[in-house]
Amino acid sequence: MICVTVRAGLVGVGPVGDRIVSCVRERNFPLSEPLRVMATSARTEMLGGEQIQVQETRAELFEGLDVVFFAGREGAKGASVQWAQTAIECGAYCIDNGSDFRLDPTVPLVVPEINMDAVTEDTRLIASPNCSTIQLVVALAPLHRAAGIKRVVISSYQSVSGWGQAAVEEMERQLSEWDKSLRGEPIDFDPGVFARPIILDCLPHIERFLADGYTKEEMKMVHETRKILGEPDMPITATAVRVPIPLGHSESVNLEFEQPITREEAIQILAQAPGVVVMDGPTEDPAAVESRNDPQELRYPTAADIYEDQYKDMVLVGRIRQDNTIRNGLNLWIVADNLRKGAATNVVQIAEGMLERGIIG
């Protein structure tokens, strides 16, 4: 048996960086030396449940690394724009959680269950999709292969952790004064995080608005899904909604297909699809009949399920049903942990795929 090991770095120690530290450890990613962890400043941070020394990012820290996970912020001052080229020049492969390079035609946008083959030895920079896109395509790709998707309509219900640590803290602060709303008093909020108070409300506003009235988050789902499925013209429309829950994104998805596909066929396909757990069929909850008088009640996933170890790296699909208003239509409800499969797990799985292919290690 050949035992390969890897020298890896991490830039960014927000919620995504924290989960990358956990994933690397839990999945026994074969490190030859401790993960080299960097951010904008040096300090000690609790990451993945461990006290870890964080170093201020600088060029020499990339020397000798095989792979670098980027979990920093986007834009000109963001981590991957500032540091990915330096890491590549030092010989590392870079896997980026951010959006800066996702639509660059020279950069593969990868979800390992679907298109790991897009990564070759020559690929020095690999992008990981937006959290809401990852869970969507993991469920859509096998259905697309089976019956050809003709049109997609998505409404997402996205947790505050999707907007980083500052948003989690903003919701926590607002929750401490939720009783103000009972007295009809306004809840204080930081307009730099969300445009309105996030608690006790749903905001159809994730990232900035574009000239056509869609938001950037909505168009990420459209463009990234097309790129990953290799369908540049697939009709896709999205409404992205921020909801006051800490973790886990849910999506209501309406699909129209070229070929007929029944609910039962879709369940069978999804049950065999990598990375998917189907949560559908009769519920085993006795209260369905005893308390809710609903003998036909079905089971379905919610964001609460992703706290279970067996589901935190999976895409959970339920409410699978025929859309009888169109010829070949289905509705789905898709849930995943936006910080694990929606970010950290996906990048660590990409690195594992590169290891299996002998690209690193």
Ligand SMILES: NC(=O)c1ccc[n+]([C@@H]2O[C@H](COP(=O)([O-])OP(=O)(O)OC[C@H]3O[C@@H](n4cnc5c(N)ncnc54)[C@H](OP(=O)(O)O)[C@@H]3O)[C@@H](O)[C@H]2O)c1
């Ligand atoms: N949250 C999600 O659900 C999710 C899902 C998929 C993808 N993503 C993407 O993953 C990335 C990280 O998300 P997050 O929620 O963890 O963000 P976050 O809470 O804002 O944390 C960002 C981290 O990056 C560091 N950083 C920022 N700019 C840097 C630079 N120029 N050089 C070095 N370090 C830098 C920050 O350092 P300091 O701590 O020193 O300020 C911080 O530790 C983002 O690109 C985000 O869009 C997030």
